[in-house]
Structures are given as structure tokens and as C-alpha cells.
Amino acid sequence: MKKLLALVCVLTLAMGLCSFAHAEETITLRVLAGQSTTDAGIEDMIDAALAEKYPNIKLEWECVDWGNDFQPKMQVYMQSGLPDIMIGKAQDVSTYGSLGLLADLTDKPYMDNILDAAKTGVTLDGKVMGMTFNCLYQGVYYSRAIFEDLGLSVPKTLEELDAVIATLEENGIIPFASHMVDTWSIGNVTMQFAVNDVFNKYPTWGDMFRAGEVSFATSEEYKACYEYNKLIYDHTWTDETFSTEQTACDARMAGAMIPVMSNSGSGNQGIAATLPVVVYAEETHASEEQMIRALTLSHLTVIYIKQSLGRLSALCGCVVAATGSSCGITYLMGGGYGQAAAAVKNMIANLTGMICDGAKPSCAMKLTSGVSTAVLSAMMAMDGHCVTPVEGIIEEDVDKCIRNLTAIGRDGMNETDSLVLRIMTNKC
Numbered sequence: 001m002k003k004l005l006a007l008v009c010v011l012t013l014a015m016g017l018c019s020f021a022h023a024e025e026t027i028t029l030r031v032l033a034g035q036s037t038t039d040a041g042i043e044d045m046i047d048a049a050l051a052e053k054y055p056n057i058k059l060e061w062e063c064v065d066w067g068n069d070f071q072p073k074m075q076v077y078m079q080s081g082l083p084d085i086m087i088g089k090a091q092d093v094s095t096y097g098s099l100g101l102l103a104d105l106t107d108k109p110y111m112d113n114i115l116d117a118a119k120t121g122v123t124l125d126g127k128v129m130g131m132t133f134n135c136l137y138q139g140v141y142y143s144r145a146i147f148e149d150l151g152l153s154v155p156k157t158l159e160e161l162d163a164v165i166a167t168l169e170e171n172g173i174i175p176f177a178s179h180m181v182d183t184w185s186i187g188n189v190t191m192q193f194a195v196n197d198v199f200n201k202y203p204t205w206g207d208m209f210r211a212g213e214v215s216f217a218t219s220e221e222y223k224a225c226y227e228y229n230k231l232i233y234d235h236t237w238t239d240e241t242f243s244t245e246q247t248a249c250d251a252r253m254a255g256a257m258i259p260v261m262s263n264s265g266s267g268n269q270g271i272a273a274t275l276p277v278v279v280y281a282e283e284t285h286a287s288e289e290q291m292i293r294a295l296t297l298s299h300l301t302v303i304y305i306k307q308s309l310g311r312l313s314a315l316c317g318c319v320v321a322a323t324g325s326s327c328g329i330t331y332l333m334g335g336g337y338g339q340a341a342a343a344v345k346n347m348i349a350n351l352t353g354m355i356c357d358g359a360k361p362s363c364a365m366k367l368t369s370g371v372s373t374a375v376l377s378a379m380m381a382m383d384g385h386c387v388t389p390v391e392g393i394i395e396e397d398v399d400k401c402i403r404n405l406t407a408i409g410r411d412g413m414n415e416t417d418s419l420v421l422r423i424m425t426n427k428c
Helices: 002-016 042-053 066-080 090-097 109-113 144-149 158-170 183-199 205-210 220-234 244-253 267-283 288-309 317-332 337-351 363-382 398-412 414-425
Strands: 027-035 057-065 085-087
Touching (some): 027 066, 057 066, 267 288, 288 398, 398 414
């Protein structure tokens, strides 16, 4: 059934063009294709299919990254003239269909060849304004060669999967190549599990959740999905899994009753000053004393900066906390005072000005930005690279750099604080 659905969906673009099939002259259609990484090369497949069945139809492709470039391109073409075909995501139908830019395909005869399930996501106000032209399926891939070499069979139960995992690890092979680098991908994987374990059993689980009849915390079916994630996490590589500090912040901002190490009265700042240093120490097999010294340096650096900045500021606290963790990581890399000072300067040159707009789940994204910059700043410092005193607010003396940072946060951003508050309290 999946193969049939994929085939039908892939062919819908050709079906949409069938009205041109008998034209003798060459017809050229402009296509703006917003692509994800998995879409690369699909234009060649479509061209090959058209050349065989409709040789007089030519497609002039402009392939761009959907996440970064599709929307700006659409804005340009809305002024200069839209392409004949736009390939985006289902949400683009709502964005551009509501502006009257998309054709109504509802009564076109070729729409009868498309499954109703493929029309739902491209229907707006009862009008079909697009066609699904490809379907992507997520699942588990395995190495046939490895399985054959070790005499393994594809597991059909959890017990059989556990046995396969044990055999792989006994032979020095990491069982799962996961993509748990970001928390969004964990949610993506969880949803794949939920399709089978939750929604197959309770198709209206989402409506039940909104009605308060079920919850993610108490659902035994969702608990099984979480256990699947843990199984993968426990048997994948350890240096490219999810962001620990981002996940901790996510949990805290969502109201989870989990104790955290705070710094200067802030749990999120404690998370950012602690977890990156601990994770780096564990991954580099640092001694307990080295980790304690790095944590002490990280937290004292944060406290030193905060005593000049003040308890509350329009400057996001993760700027300060991540600066502390950058010093701790620099120490674990073997750096001394000079490298730690350089890391601080790199941090101040990079993140100064990030605003605080309240405690909320998206703080996790800011922590991720801060911690990734902390590691980058430490690596640059250890490599002898530091923002120079002739640039911006950076000075030769690291203490003066810190004073510049705190002056901006404490004094310069007062009006920013008021404006952010006005925006937040006057939203519709």
C-alpha cells in the first residue's frame, strides 16, 4: 500500500500537466522548488519521467533550500511574477493561498486520480490549492552486510532486538546511528513510535488530550514510546546525542519538578554553567578533581560578572552563564589564564545584546546558542584566536571587557527592558 501511495503521489505532478500532453510545440514551465536535504535530485527524476511521457514539456528548475531561501524567493517573485509551479510544504498553501496567489484545482478532472488523503494538507477553505507530488517515509534501515556477517536476522520483537543489540556491541559495533542531536528530532522520532503504539489504538488521542482525558505523563502507550527512545539513546554514540542543557531547560520551563543547580538565583543560568562543563569532562575522561575545578571556575566567573550586572537585566542571563562554562571548558582543554581570558573576550564579542523576554520554553534555544558559542570560543582561544582590542567593545584588559558588557546590560538596555515589557503586555 505504501508503494502504491508513493507511486500515486509522485505521478500527480505529471497528471497535473496532462492537459499539455498533446501540444506539439515545446512548453517550458518555471519551477521554484523549496527542497529539504532528502529532496535533492528529485528534479532529475521528474525530468526523466517527463522526457519519456511528455517530451514537449520542459521544466526550468530553480532549486533552493526551503528553510532559508524559499520564503525570500517567494517575496521577490510576488513582486516580479510568480513561477508556474511552486514546490514547498503543506503550510505554504495556507500562507500563499490566503493571499489569492494559488490556483483552485478542486474541479480539475485529474484531481480524481489523487487519493483524498493526499488532498487534506493542501486544502484551504474547501478548495484544493496544491498537489502532493512526493511522499517520504521514516523507518529503520539496517546494514545487510553486518547482519549476514554476524548471522543476525531482522528482529520482530523487543526481545529479539535486545539480542541483536547485545551481539553488535560484543563485536564492537554501535547498534544505532541516531539523529538525537536536537530536541526537535527526538520529538520527531517519538511521533513515529506513537503512530504505531498510540494512534493505532486510540485514533482520537489528540482530541482526548485536548479534552483533558489523557496526558503524556500518564499514558502507558506513550511511556512505551519514551522507552524506545531510551533504548536508542543507551545504544548509540555518546558524542553526538541531544543537547543536555537544552533538554534540562526545556523540562524546567515546562514546569517539571526536577531540582537543578542554580547560580545567582537562576536555575537556567545554573544549567548553562554546569552541564556543558560536566558533559565535556565526562567525554574527555577528565578526573573528578579536574571537573570540580572546571565547575568552580565556571560558576565563580558567572558570579563575578553578575555582581556587576545586577540580579535583573534586559540582557539574557545565558550570555553570562555560557561565558562561565566557556572558561570551564577552556580549563579542561588544558588552557590557562590567558586562554580563559581570550574565551571571555570571544564570548562578549559574540553574544552581547541577546535580550531577555521572560522565562519560557524557548529559553532552551538561547541556552543552546550560548553553549555552542561557549565551545566555539574555547576552541578559538586554545588555537590562539581572540577578538582584538580594536574591535567593538573588546579591550586589552579582560576586566574592562566584562565591565563594558555589564554596563550595556545594566544601563544601556534599560529602555530595551521597558520596550520588551510593553510588547509582551500588549500582544493580541
